[in-house]
Amino acid sequence: xxxxxxxxxxxxxxxxPAVLGIAFLVLPLAAxxxxxxxxxxxxxVTSAEALNALRLSLVTGLIATAICLLIGIPLALSIARATPxxxxxxxxxxxxxxxxxxxxxxxxxxxxxxxxxxxxxTGWQVPFTTPAVVLAQVFVALPFLVLALEGAVxxxxxxxxxAAAGLGAGRWTILWRVTLPLAGPGLLxxxxxxxxxxxxxxxxxxxxAGNAPGVTQTMPLxxxxxxxxxxxxxxxxxxxxxxxxxxxxxxLLLVRGWRPGQGAAVAEELR
Numbered sequence: 001x002x003x004x005x006x007x008x009x010x011x012x013x014x015x016x017p018a019v020l021g022i023a024f025l026v027l028p029l030a031a032x033x034x035x036x037x038x039x040x041x042x043x044x045v046t047s048a049e050a051l052n053a054l055r056l057s058l059v060t061g062l063i064a065t066a067i068c069l070l071i072g073i074p075l076a077l078s079i080a081r082a083t084p085x086x087x088x089x090x091x092x093x094x095x096x097x098x099x100x101x102x103x104x105x106x107x108x109x110x111x112x113x114x115x116x117x118x119x120x121x122t123g124w125q126v127p128f129t130t131p132a133v134v135l136a137q138v139f140v141a142l143p144f145l146v147l148a149l150e151g152a153v154x155x156x157x158x159x160x161x162x163a164a165a166g167l168g169a170g171r172w173t174i175l176w177r178v179t180l181p182l183a184g185p186g187l188l189x190x191x192x193x194x195x196x197x198x199x200x201x202x203x204x205x206x207x208x209a210g211n212a213p214g215v216t217q218t219m220p221l222x223x224x225x226x227x228x229x230x231x232x233x234x235x236x237x238x239x240x241x242x243x244x245x246x247x248x249x250x251x252l253l254l255v256r257g258w259r260p261g262q263g264a265a266v267a268e269e270l271r
Contacts, residue, residue, distance in 0.1 A: 029245060036242050037235050044239035052214045053222035053240065060130065060218065061199035064137035068145045068194050073187075076149035077179070094146050097139055102203025105139050109208040132209035133216050137198035144197050145190035152186020153179065196251045200244060219244060 037044065044050065079090045097105055111117045113126040113135070126132050160182060164174045180187060202220035209216040211225060219240050226237030 032238070032241055032245065035238055037238070040235055041239055041242075044233065044236040045243065047233070047236050049213060049222065050236040050240055053217050053219045054243070056130070056133070056214070056216075057199045057218040057220075060133045060137060061195050064134050064141055064198040065145075065191060065195040067134070067138050068142045068198075069191065072142055072145040072190075072194075073149065073180075076146045076190075077153060077175075079146070079150045080153035091147070091150070094143050096143075098143050102140060102201070103207050106136060106204035106207030106209075109135060109139060109204065113208075127208055128210040128212065128216060130209075130215055133205055133218060136204040136208045137201045140201050140204055141194045141198040145194040148186045148190030148193065149183055150186075152183035155186075156182040192251050192254055196248060199247070 045054075075090075075094070079087050079094070082090060109132075110127055113119050113124065113132070115127075126135065156179070160178050161174050164178045169177065199218075200220055201218070202224065205216065205218060206221060206224075211217050211221045213222075217225070223237045223240050226234050
């Protein structure tokens with residue numbers, strides 16, 4: 001028998017569709033990079049319309065990420081420590097925005113916060129404002145944080161928490177000194193992916209917040225508007241697309257390359 005080494009026993013002919021799959025993913029991105037007007041890249045990125053869209057995306061993305069951390073960490077901890085049946089139900093609810101078309105999410109938010117929605121009687125003018133952008137981003141980005149952190153907390157188990165409790169540590173001390181440090185990689189990756197998803201949100205934002213320059217027009221909306229003959233130039237749209245592509249690559253490198261030693265430090269401290 002031949003030894004498979006690291007490649008296993010998969011038929012070698014499968015390399016052909018594998019290469020096609022990689023090409024299908026890489027070639028469109030290469031075509032985008034090829035259309036960048038490098039001579040005017042800086043001017044395109046620093047135009048007033050592009051800077052407004054970039055600034056709005058970064059500010060609302062950071063605010064949405066902070067909100068996701070505020071409500072997502074307790075939710076992830078609740079799911080990780082719930083009974084299997086309850087955890088499966090909560091996990092399914094959290095996963096819904098991931099598989100739901102973004103436009104449906106925006107429509108749902110509109111029916112909740114709109115003038116004739118369930119919360120319309122409060123008089124809040126939420127739709128088509130900057131806070132609407134944040135709410136749409138939270139809706140689509142929260143699952144990334146919750147699922148990443150919940151998986152990390154569930155994997156870390158309860159042994160170290162029980163050891164800390166046996167040593168007299170309180171619940172808040174255990175949370176900050178044991179639980180979250182052990183789940184640090186999941187928390188970081190979830191936070192980074194959450195921000196990236198929030199900054200790149202399009203569908204829910206377009207339907208719930210609109211596309212007003214300087215108010216609700218984020219980078220994805222500015223790109224879409226440019227290729228429909230309005231707003232920023234197509235050169236700026238391509239430049240913003242390149243920025244989103246670079247941001248996505250940096251996010252992936254950060255998530256994959258960060259290997260903290262919190263778990264080992266916590267374990268050593270409790271021994």
